[in-house]
Amino acid sequence: MRGTNRHIACLAATNEFELDAPYGGGTRGDICFRQTTGGAVDAWVDVNRGQMICHFRNCTISVKFDDGEVLSFRADRPSDGTSTMLFVADAARFLEQTRAARRIMVEAEFYRAGPQQMVFDHAEGLVWNPTL
Numbered sequence: 239m240r241g242t243n244r245h246i247a248c249l250a251a252t253n254e255f256e257l258d259a260p261y262g263g264g265t266r267g268d269i270c271f272r273q274t275t276g277g278a279v280d281a282w283v284d285v286n287r288g289q290m291i292c293h294f295r296n297c298t299i300s301v302k303f304d305d306g307e308v309l310s311f312r313a314d315r316p317s318d319g320t321s322t323m324l325f326v327a328d329a330a331r332f333l334e335q336t337r338a339a340r341r342i343m344v345e346a347e348f349y350r351a352g353p354q355q356m357v358f359d360h361a362e363g364l365v366w367n368p369t370l
Contacts, residue, residue, distance in 0.1 A: 242274055242275040243274070244275075245366075249336075251266050251267040251268065253266075253357040255354050255355070258351065261288045265287050265288050267356035268284050269344065269356075270283075271329070271364075278330070283326065288321075288354075290321060290322065291348065292313060292315045300346075302343040303361075311328060312326075313327060321349075324346065340361055341357070
C-alpha cells in the first residue's frame with residue numbers, strides 16, 4: 239500500500255524449556271531480524287509461551303556467541319506491551335555477531351521461572367540478504 243518492502247529472517251531455537259502453569263508444555267524461542275525499505279535493522283527475541291521480564295530501566299538479555307564471553311544486550315518491550323517478545327536495542331551489532339556465529343545462547347528472565355536459556359545450534363543457517 240505504501241510502496242515499501244520488508245525482509246525478515248529468523249532462527250528457531252534447537253531446545254525447549256518447561257515453564258509452570260499456566261504455560262504448561264515446552265517453550266521455544268526465536269531470534270528474528272527485520273529490515274524495511276530504506277530503514278534500519280530491527281532485532282528481537284520471542285517465545286511461543288511465557289512472559290519475559292523486562293525491568294523498566296534495566297532490561298537486558300545475556301548472549302553468548304560460540305565460545306565467546308557472555309555479553310549483555312539492552313532490550314526493550316514492544317510498544318504494545320507484549321511479554322513474549324523483546325527487541326534488542328543494538329540490532330546492527332547483534333546481527334553482525336549472529337551472522338559470524340555457529341552457535342548462540344540467549345538467556346532471558348521469565349516470570350516465576352527465573353533465567354532460561356534458548357540455544358541456537360545452527361546459527362549459520364540464518365539467511366540474511368535484504369535487497370531493499
